[in-house]
Amino acid sequence: MRKWCLFMVLAFLSCKTDGKRDYFSRLSGNDQPLPKTLPGEWLWDHPENGQTFGQFLKSKPIIPTDYKRTIYVSQIGKFNELQTRQIQLLQEYLQIFFQLEVKIGERISSDEIPADCRRIGKEDQEQLLASFVLDSVLVRQKTKDAIAFMGISELDLYPQPSWNYVFGLASYQKQVGVTSIFRLQDELLKKENFDLCLTRLLKVSSHEIGHMFGLHHCIDASCVMNGSNHLPETDKNPTRLCSHCQQKLQYSIGYDNQKRVNELIAFFKQNKLEHESIILNKDLKIKK
Structure with missing residues (x-):
C-alpha cells in the first residue's frame, strides 16, 4: 500500500514537471532568433x-x-x-x-x-x-x-x-x-x-x-x-x-506564468511602452 502511494505521488510530481516542460516548449514558438x-x-x-x-x-x-x-x-x-x-x-x-x-x-x-x-x-x-x-x-x-x-x-x-x-x-x-x-x-x-x-x-x-x-x-x-x-x-x-x-x-521562484505575463503587459501599457506589450501578447496566448 505504501509503495503504491509513493508511486502515485511520484507520478503526480512527474506529470506536473512534464506539464511545465510542455508549457515552455510551446512558449519557445514565440522566441525570436538571435540576430x-x-x-x-x-x-x-x-x-x-x-x-x-x-x-x-x-x-x-x-x-x-x-x-x-x-x-x-x-x-x-x-x-x-x-x-x-x-x-x-x-x-x-x-x-x-x-x-x-x-x-x-x-x-x-x-x-x-x-x-x-x-x-x-x-x-x-x-x-x-x-x-x-x-x-x-x-x-x-x-x-x-x-x-x-x-x-x-x-x-x-x-x-x-x-x-x-x-x-x-x-x-x-x-x-x-x-x-x-x-x-x-x-x-x-x-x-x-x-x-x-x-x-x-x-x-x-x-x-x-x-x-x-x-x-x-x-x-x-x-x-x-x-x-x-x-x-x-x-x-x-x-x-x-x-x-x-x-x-x-x-523553476527558482515558482510564480504563476500567466499572472506574470498579464501584469507585465499591464505595466507596459500603463507606462506607454507599447512595443514591449506587443511582444508579450503572444506569450499570453500560451496557456498552462
Missing part, C-alpha cells in the same frame, strides 16, 4: 557556450524562502526628480518581473567609494570601480531578508582598469549587483527621452538580477539575458526573457 553577431557586439568579443537547463540546476540556484524573498534597490549618489521617478517605476517593474517583493533601500553616498576605487574615464566622466561597490559597499548593506540587492549608481562604472566601462556587474554567490544610469540617459534625462531611458534601465537591472538568480548570458534566442557591449546593442535586446530563461527563473 547575427556583428563586430563590436558582445558575442563577437566574448564567445560563450550558454547554459542548458540541466547546467542551471547543477549550479544550485537560489530559491526564495519564507524569510529570504525580498529584492532591494538602493540609489548610489544624487538623483533628480525624473531619475527618482524612474527608480520608483523600476521597483514596480522588478516586483512584477520576478514576482517577489521589491523595496527601496537606504540611499548610499558616492563618498563611500575611496579615491583609489574611482577614476576619470576617457570621456572626462567620473567612474566608480564596480567590483568595490559590490564587495565593500552593497554586501555590508544587504539585510537578512534580501534574496538580491541591487545598487543603482548615478556615476559611471568600470569593472577593472583595462575596461572602458560596464553597464552593470553582479555576483551570484553574494547576491548583489550594481548598474549605472549614466550611459542609459543620453547625457541628460528629459521628458522627451524618459520612455527610452526607462526601458534601458528595466533591461539592464532585470538582466543583472537575473544573474543573481543563476541565469547565465543567453545565446539561445533574442532575450534580456543576452550580453551587451554598448548602448545600441542594449536597445536591440528585448525586455522579454526567452522561453529557456523563463523556465529557469520560474
